[in-house]
Amino acid sequence: MADELTLEELRARIQAAGLTIPDNRLGMVRKLLSDALVPVRALDSRTVKTVEPAVRFTPDGGAR
Amino acid sequence: MSDEIAYSTIRELGRRYRARQLSPVEVTQAMLARIEKLDPALNAYVTLTADRALADARAAEEYLRRGDDRPLLGIPIAHKDIYCTRGIRTTGGSALLADWVPDEDATCVQRWQAAGTVMLGKLITHEFAFGIQAPGHRFPPARNPWNRDHIPGGSSSGSGAALAAGLVYGATGSDTGGSIRGPAAFCGIVGLKPTYGRCSRAGVLTLSWTLDHTGPMARTVEDCALLLQPLAGHDPLDPASSRAPVDDYLAPIGRDVRGLRIAVPRNFFFEGVDPEVERAFEAAMATMRQLGVEVHDVRIPSLAAAPSFLLIMLAEAYAYHERDLRTHPELYGNVLRERMMAGGLVTGSEYVQAQRIRAQIGQEVAAVLREVDMLATPTALFPALPFTRALDPELGFPRSNMPPFNLTGSPTLALPCGFSSSGLPLSLQLAGRPFEEGTVLRAGHAYEQATPWHTRRPAV
Numbered sequence: 091m092a093d094e095l096t097l098e099e100l101r102a103r104i105q106a107a108g109l110t111i112p113d114n115r116l117g118m119v120r121k122l123l124s125d126a127l128v129p130v131r132a133l134d135s136r137t138v139k140t141v142e143p144a145v146r147f148t149p150d151g152g153a154r
Numbered sequence: 155m156s157d158e159i160a161y162s163t164i165r166e167l168g169r170r171y172r173a174r175q176l177s178p179v180e181v182t183q184a185m186l187a188r189i190e191k192l193d194p195a196l197n198a199y200v201t202l203t204a205d206r207a208l209a210d211a212r213a214a215e216e217y218l219r220r221g222d223d224r225p226l227l228g229i230p231i232a233h234k235d236i237y238c239t240r241g242i243r244t245t246g247g248s249a250l251l252a253d254w255v256p257d258e259d260a261t262c263v264q265r266w267q268a269a270g271t272v273m274l275g276k277l278i279t280h281e282f283a284f285g286i287q288a289p290g291h292r293f294p295p296a297r298n299p300w301n302r303d304h305i306p307g308g309s310s311s312g313s314g315a316a317l318a319a320g321l322v323y324g325a326t327g328s329d330t331g332g333s334i335r336g337p338a339a340f341c342g343i344v345g346l347k348p349t350y351g352r353c354s355r356a357g358v359l360t361l362s363w364t365l366d367h368t369g370p371m372a373r374t375v376e377d378c379a380l381l382l383q384p385l386a387g388h389d390p391l392d393p394a395s396s397r398a399p400v401d402d403y404l405a406p407i408g409r410d411v412r413g414l415r416i417a418v419p420r421n422f423f424f425e426g427v428d429p430e431v432e433r434a435f436e437a438a439m440a441t442m443r444q445l446g447v448e449v450h451d452v453r454i455p456s457l458a459a460a461p462s463f464l465l466i467m468l469a470e471a472y473a474y475h476e477r478d479l480r481t482h483p484e485l486y487g488n489v490l491r492e493r494m495m496a497g498g499l500v501t502g503s504e505y506v507q508a509q510r511i512r513a514q515i516g517q518e519v520a521a522v523l524r525e526v527d528m529l530a531t532p533t534a535l536f537p538a539l540p541f542t543r544a545l546d547p548e549l550g551f552p553r554s555n556m557p558p559f560n561l562t563g564s565p566t567l568a569l570p571c572g573f574s575s576s577g578l579p580l581s582l583q584l585a586g587r588p589f590e591e592g593t594v595l596r597a598g599h600a601y602e603q604a605t606p607w608h609t610r611r612p613a614v
């Protein structure tokens with residue numbers, strides 16, 4: 091998988107989502123997603139043991 | 155109204171009420187007149203509720219006559235305009251909801267009302283707490299009282315601007331990626347993002363369910379503590395609301411801070427930092443040491459992945475707005491509309507991986523916080539941007555020091571720690587253990603009292 095979200099990939103995603111994003115905003119959307127995707131694309135999923143996603147608290151209110 | 159009264163602390167205002175030197179009706183009338191005079195240049199308020207404010211003030215006077223000692227009694231406040239207010243329009247800063255009048259109050263609105271506050275009105279927010287209003291928008295953006303060519307930060311932009319200009323004594327904010335702390339930093343005031351689940355989100359427009367926090371904004375740390383007290387506590391209407399016992403947030407204010415331990419994470423939070431911000435932060439740490447706080451450096455490697463926060467926020471925001479985005483896209487502001495749509499392009503796998511990264515960050519931050527009482531960082535990497543830069547669509551979502559603590563849910567305080575050479579406020583961020591708001595308030599108050607920053611006023 092390429093590190094950067096390519097314009098072609100972005101257009102494919104827009105088509106799959108059934109959305110309309112004007113050409114003059116594609117650069118902004120690409121930058122927004124590319125920056126956020128860098129850590130995810132760099133992640134070796136097998137090394138991350140955690141599976142629960144969000145902040146959670148015990149019944150008595152403590153954090154865990 | 156004199157500046158001295160307009161910028162009074164909540165405790166001082168209450169003292170003057172009880173000494174019969176001032177009355178809630180007098181202060182409310184004077185505050186409404188000050189807003190009429192100054193706000194046209196600042197746009198902090200989107201709706202002024204003068205009749206309601208005067209009715210609240212008259213009721214407060216009656217309670218004061220009976221000896222009621224509630225600390226927020228008769229204190230003029232205002233709500234960010236994503237907090238629902240029964241019978242009063244709640245716009246979300248959006249053309250989509252420009253004339254929407256809710257049937258119910260948000261839980262936080264009810265709780266401040268029950269505490270005896272006086273509601274002056276609703277404060278402008280970035281559109282749906284996410285997108286700054288561009289020229290031509292139905293609602294103009296708030297301006298920074300320190301320099302009106304600069305943004306006040308967002309999304310609780312009206313709250314920050316109104317407090318800095320002395321147009322209110324306390325305000326609600328909400329914080330998904332820094333929307334309480336950013337305006338606090340850029341406007342030179344204090345903002346507290348409490349622990350996730352500490353304050354109810356019921357009746358507050360959603361941006362991102364797993365990241366949204368509500369909380370108070372004020373001009374001093376003690377005022378923040380006073381405003382937090384009635385907001386904190388379980389609310390069955392918010393599924394994320396915690397049943398953790400509510401502390402007395404005033405008790406730690408003024409307590410000695412000697413022996414408290416602060417860790418400064420040297421990775422992530424200083425990448426791209428403005429030199430003036432860095433100098434102010436280091437000076438703040440020197441002050442903390444002089445106060446007897448132990449300060450040392452740490453590294454939290456997983457924070458390098460914190461920008462994945464945006465995948466969670468975008469995907470959740472899209473989920474909330476999808477129907478309206480598809481049926482009424484023209485009612486969303488330019489740029490915001492495409493930002494929201496970007497959330498529809500995040501794959502399920504990417505969202506899950508971002509949540510797994512989040513859990514990893516949470517574990518590493520928690521491990522550090524088992525050894526120290528709090529983390530300290532600059533709140534923002536740079537002072538408030540000029541509108542000309544902030545409105546550039548290519549800016550995207552600038553790198554920020556605030557989202558890591560939305561990911562972890564930690565209680566996080568932003569407070570003034572200096573000024574740039576151009577006269578814009580700079581800010582210190584303190585993040586503590588879950589439900590230990592009292593510890594960051596205690597340290598923040600000690601720092602605030604040892605420095606002059608909270609006493610400076612913009613020329614409005």
